[in-house]
Amino acid sequence: MSYHCPVCNKVSSSAMDLARHMIGRGDKVHRDWISSKGFKYSEFLTLQFKSFGGEGYKTLAKILEKETKVED
Amino acid sequence: MKKELRFTVNGQPYELYIKPKTILVEVLRAHLGLTGTKRGCDSSSCGACTVILNGMAVKSCSVLALQANGGEVLTVEGLAKGNELHPLQKAFLDHGAFQCGFCTSGMLMSSKALLDENPNPTKEQIKEGIDGNICRCTGYNSIIRALTGVVKGEYKEEK
Amino acid sequence: MSKYSVIGKRVHRVDGPEKVTGSAKYTFDIVLHNMLYGKILRSPYPHARIVNIDTSQAERLIGVKAVVTGKDTLGRKQSTWRRFPELCDEEILCRTKVRYIGDPVAAVAAIDEDTAEEALDLIEVEYELLPAVFDPMEAIKEEAPQIHEGVELNINVTRHIEWGDVDEAFKQCDYIREDHFKCSSQAHVCMETHCAVASFGYDSKLTIWTSTQSSYYIQALVADMLGLREGDVRVIKPHTGGGFGSKFELDSAQFCASLLSMKLCQPVKIVLSREEEFTATKRRTPMYYSVKLGAKKDGTMLAKEVRVITEGGAYTGMGATALYLTGFFSSFPYKYPNYRYDGYRAYTNTAPASAMRGFGAPQSTFVGESQIDMLAEDLGIDPIEIRRKNGMTPDYEVPGQAHIQSCGLHQCLDKIDEHIKERGELPPNRGIGVSAYGFMSGGIFNWFDTPYAFSAAIVRINIDGKVDLFTGACDIGQGSDTTLSMICAEELGVHLDDIRIHAADTGICPADLGAWGSRETLMNGNAVKMAAADAKRQLLEFAAAKLGANIVYDMDIKDQWVHMVDRPERGLSYFDIVKDTIRGRDGETIIGRGHYTPHRKGMISPAYSFGVQAAEVEVDTETGKYKLINVTTAHESGTVINPVGIEGQLEGAVMMAGGYGFCEDQPMDEGKILNPSIADYKLIRSLDMPETKILEVDTYEPEGPFGAKEAGEGLTNPTAGAIGNAVYKAVGVRINDLPITPEKVLKALKEKKQQAE
Ligand code: FES
Ligand code: FES
Ligand SMILES: [Zn+2]
Numbered sequence: 001m002s003y004h005c006p007v008c009n010k011v012s013s014s015a016m017d018l019a020r021h022m023i024g025r026g027d028k029v030h031r032d033w034i035s036s037k038g039f040k041y042s043e044f045l046t047l048q049f050k051s052f053g054g055e056g057y058k059t060l061a062k063i064l065e066k067e068t069k070v071e072d
Numbered sequence: 073m074k075k076e077l078r079f080t081v082n083g084q085p086y087e088l089y090i091k092p093k094t095i096l097v098e099v100l101r102a103h104l105g106l107t108g109t110k111r112g113c114d115s116s117s118c119g120a121c122t123v124i125l126n127g128m129a130v131k132s133c134s135v136l137a138l139q140a141n142g143g144e145v146l147t148v149e150g151l152a153k154g155n156e157l158h159p160l161q162k163a164f165l166d167h168g169a170f171q172c173g174f175c176t177s178g179m180l181m182s183s184k185a186l187l188d189e190n191p192n193p194t195k196e197q198i199k200e201g202i203d204g205n206i207c208r209c210t211g212y213n214s215i216i217r218a219l220t221g222v223v224k225g226e227y228k229e230e231k
Numbered sequence: 232m233s234k235y236s237v238i239g240k241r242v243h244r245v246d247g248p249e250k251v252t253g254s255a256k257y258t259f260d261i262v263l264h265n266m267l268y269g270k271i272l273r274s275p276y277p278h279a280r281i282v283n284i285d286t287s288q289a290e291r292l293i294g295v296k297a298v299v300t301g302k303d304t305l306g307r308k309q310s311t312w313r314r315f316p317e318l319c320d321e322e323i324l325c326r327t328k329v330r331y332i333g334d335p336v337a338a339v340a341a342i343d344e345d346t347a348e349e350a351l352d353l354i355e356v357e358y359e360l361l362p363a364v365f366d367p368m369e370a371i372k373e374e375a376p377q378i379h380e381g382v383e384l385n386i387n388v389t390r391h392i393e394w395g396d397v398d399e400a401f402k403q404c405d406y407i408r409e410d411h412f413k414c415s416s417q418a419h420v421c422m423e424t425h426c427a428v429a430s431f432g433y434d435s436k437l438t439i440w441t442s443t444q445s446s447y448y449i450q451a452l453v454a455d456m457l458g459l460r461e462g463d464v465r466v467i468k469p470h471t472g473g474g475f476g477s478k479f480e481l482d483s484a485q486f487c488a489s490l491l492s493m494k495l496c497q498p499v500k501i502v503l504s505r506e507e508e509f510t511a512t513k514r515r516t517p518m519y520y521s522v523k524l525g526a527k528k529d530g531t532m533l534a535k536e537v538r539v540i541t542e543g544g545a546y547t548g549m550g551a552t553a554l555y556l557t558g559f560f561s562s563f564p565y566k567y568p569n570y571r572y573d574g575y576r577a578y579t580n581t582a583p584a585s586a587m588r589g590f591g592a593p594q595s596t597f598v599g600e601s602q603i604d605m606l607a608e609d610l611g612i613d614p615i616e617i618r619r620k621n622g623m624t625p626d627y628e629v630p631g632q633a634h635i636q637s638c639g640l641h642q643c644l645d646k647i648d649e650h651i652k653e654r655g656e657l658p659p660n661r662g663i664g665v666s667a668y669g670f671m672s673g674g675i676f677n678w679f680d681t682p683y684a685f686s687a688a689i690v691r692i693n694i695d696g697k698v699d700l701f702t703g704a705c706d707i708g709q710g711s712d713t714t715l716s717m718i719c720a721e722e723l724g725v726h727l728d729d730i731r732i733h734a735a736d737t738g739i740c741p742a743d744l745g746a747w748g749s750r751e752t753l754m755n756g757n758a759v760k761m762a763a764a765d766a767k768r769q770l771l772e773f774a775a776a777k778l779g780a781n782i783v784y785d786m787d788i789k790d791q792w793v794h795m796v797d798r799p800e801r802g803l804s805y806f807d808i809v810k811d812t813i814r815g816r817d818g819e820t821i822i823g824r825g826h827y828t829p830h831r832k833g834m835i836s837p838a839y840s841f842g843v844q845a846a847e848v849e850v851d852t853e854t855g856k857y858k859l860i861n862v863t864t865a866h867e868s869g870t871v872i873n874p875v876g877i878e879g880q881l882e883g884a885v886m887m888a889g890g891y892g893f894c895e896d897q898p899m900d901e902g903k904i905l906n907p908s909i910a911d912y913k914l915i916r917s918l919d920m921p922e923t924k925i926l927e928v929d930t931y932e933p934e935g936p937f938g939a940k941e942a943g944e945g946l947t948n949p950t951a952g953a954i955g956n957a958v959y960k961a962v963g964v965r966i967n968d969l970p971i972t973p974e975k976v977l978k979a980l981k982e983k984k985q986q987a988e
Contacts (some may be wrong), residue, residue, distance in 0.1 A: 020391045027317055028381060042384045044375065048573055049371070052409070052523050052536050053398065079241065094496040107260035108253020110714050113505045115910040148253035149877045157874060161251040165243045168875035171883065172708025173250030174422035174472030199917045206909065208473050209708050211882030
């Protein structure tokens with residue numbers, strides 16, 4: 001199973017890794033994709049640095065889990 | 073109006089005309105081309121510009137050149153005799169008492185003034201003697217060891 | 232007896248005689264014929280739009296030759312992050328907006344410095360002030376002003392490192408603690424300020440003499456910024472008065488001098504004032520840490536989670552790497568099975584925060600080593616013991632990140648343990664604090680996108696046996712010219728004074744990334760060793776033929792004697808072989824070439840060094856003032872090439888890292904640095920300097936030249952943490968924000984007393 005970045009096609013082995021990639025890149029195209037899903041990039045970031053536990057990534061990963069999974 | 077300045081530097085007499093506000097370090101570096109003396113600050117607080125004027129260590133950035141009129145200045149260039157290094161220079165080499173070397177000229181001149189005045193300083197007196205000189209590289213202890221070596225007579229001056 | 236004849240010996244530095252006689256020339260000393268002097272006008276505001284710049288009056292001043300502003304540039308933005316265009320964010324001469332107090336807006340060239348200075352006053356800049364933000368915690372709020380277009384929440388970069396299952400592991404811990412720390416900024420305070428002499432001639436070629444840690448980076452960046460070909464830009468590094476991480480990015484002196492010189496076809500010299508050096512060059516990155524640490528009752532650390540927000544200042548600089556490395560080194564030097572790091576770098580309207588000796592690791596080590604002592608106390612375990620229990624060992628894999636080959640951490644712990652025991656019972660208000668650390672030997676990162684090898688060297692043997700060594704390595708005082716000459720002499724089998732080194736001149740030396748991240752000994756050392764071996768091979772081919780040696784014999788050179796390894800008495804003089812080899816091949820010069828780039832060495836570095844430090848302090852409980860009594864360091868850096876050099880690095884690091892823990896700070900008010908002079912910025916001077924003791928531990932690093940690795944920068948990591956722990960041991964107060972000033976200690980002592988009452 002793999003997860004493909006909807007923006008740049010980078011392949012990750014888990015939705016969590018892909019979430020890290022998307023937030024970590026943080027350029028306009030990746031941010032735009034996040035907004036197109038009705039979320040704000042900045043909200044994910046705020047979630048991340050407000051608490052331990054990586055909540056921002058987890059929230060984004062839930063969306064990516066559904067949308068970007070590719071069975072190989 | 074330029075003023076006349078007559079003084080000797082490293083034993084060599086000079087006669088120049090300078091603006092009265094010119095500081096000594098400027099005259100040494102820019103007029104005489106003796107660039108061994110450095111500048112590290114503009115607040116007279118680093119010691120990189122230290123030279124010996126009439127036997128006393130002074131910060132040449134805080135002395136007007138005209139204050140040296142009729143006087144004798146010794147800079148780092150005057151320490152060695154030809155290719156025979158001064159004991160302090162030899163000790164600095166042996167003990168690795170410098171890295172980038174930018175503080176070294178000032179450090180050597182402060183050290184020389186200290187030992188001229190007191191040939192047998194204690195470790196604490198050595199520390200006091202170089203406390204006006206900042207070295208960002210060595211952490212001072214190698215410099216203190218070098219001076220200690222000289223004090224102990226490990227580096228004899230060739231006569 | 233040592234198997235080496237040059238390395239490991241106490242030698243004089245190759246640049247020593249020049250430096251102790253004042254004859255060593257620095258960029259600061261260079262004067263060229265027809266040379267002009269430049270000065271830079273800088274923004275007095277932390278955040279403002281440039282509406283208009285009127286330079287006409289300045290241009291009319293007698294003695295002024297040229298005035299340039301952002302309009303005279305190609306409008307390009309740069310940084311060393313050439314692979315990541317969005318991180319190339321610094322124009323140097325701002326065109327539309329200034330982002331910190333000190334951002335350059337114009338530069339002047341005139342016949343002397345006074346005239347240039349006067350001209351600056353005549354330049355009229357009309358600014359429209361913008362709201363500014365200084366605190367990274369404020370900068371990441373929705374309502375904060377945006378510093379760079381399109382960068383949301385002013386988040387410049389984020390970094391994430393993770394392995395294991397952190398959430399699950401915390402559930403298994405018997406004990407968890409959460410702590411917050413603040414790591415302050417620090418100024419490099421190189422004794423030679425940033426400076427450059429640029430000379431663009433009618434031949435359309437530019438030569439720059441500059442005080443730099445990487446002549447290659449400066450060559451490439453200047454070429455990019457000015458639209459020149461790299462080959463038309465020659466960068467020469469004369470003797471350099473310190474770097475410490477501040478001099479491997481393109482700076483305003485280099486860029487403005489080059490731009491002015493191109494306009495005038497005359498040499499231009501710019502020397503930053505000490506005040507500019509404090510306010511308008513880069514500085515150590517301040518960091519806010521939140522750390523959660525979980526352990527079993529017996530002290531085994533199971534999980535660590537780290538969140539960091541760094542105050543980035545106005546531009547990226549090398550701050551993105553500091554953010555990554557602080558995250559990686561937060562796991563050092565311990566074996567965390569589960570680890571998570573999230574780092575954020577926020578833009579603020581303050582002087583850009585970037586690389587400084589240790590590169591993020593002094594911060595993470597202060598935090599980590601303070602917290603592990605707190606954990607040890609809570610669990611009732613001895614500080615040395617808890618470090619032994621969790622410390623890294625040779626051949627350890629940091630999951631997904633790094634492979635550690637040599638590692639002498641445990642021997643270092645033993646030595647420090649002995650040292651503490653030797654000190655015995657201490658008088659009241661005295662304490663010894665311990666801190667363990669590790670560091671890298673050169674980074675593997677290629678954000679600069681260089682197509683060249685990371686390091687390279689050329690060895691040329693002259694007819695008289697004298698060897699010219701050409702390398703791009705930059706000696707900024709750390710002593711790489713000496714260390715590399717020693718490596719060359721050892722490999723070639725000649726004496727140190729047979730070597731003449733030519734370094735850091737892009738016109739004649741192969742490219743090298745420069746002196747940062749502790750790269751030169753290992754990376755350039757490997758390149759030099761390979762180049763020397765290549766030259767030696769050419770001599771040995773000849774020697775074998777001449778000696779009529781049986782093919783089964785290996786040949787080598789040692790102490791200028793070319794011989795069969797198994798029958799050392801059968802040989803010839805090195806000098807004769809050199810002559811014969813050159814004659815025998817139609818006069819062709821002997822040239823050896825070497826290069827090094829790490830491959831398949833993980834994400835960070837090909838090798839790591841380790842150490843443990845003990846700091847002893849005595850606190851005056853009336854005033855909070857304390858004295859650094861002694862700093863003892865047990866460390867290992869693989870084979871020691873240059874022992875005098877290592878001692879110097881170690882003692883110098885105690886002054887700098889001790890200063891970081893003890894007194895150095897850059898307080899600001901609305902983005903303005905309040906102590907921009909050596910009179911006001913408190914540094915450790917000789918009277919404050921503690922006794923230093925070094926305890927060597929032997930290791931051998933397979934990846935390094937003759938087994939050597941990093942030996943200078945990592946030593947900056949442990950001291951702040953050791954001081955913090957020592958103050959705690961002495962008087963029972965814990966300071967979580969740097970520097971640990973007497974005021975903070977006194978306040979904590981009062982609070983402690985109140986609580987007790
Ligand atoms: S230049 Fe710093 S004291 Fe004179
Ligand atoms: S040797 Fe560099 S400042 Fe002293
Ligand atoms: Zn992507």
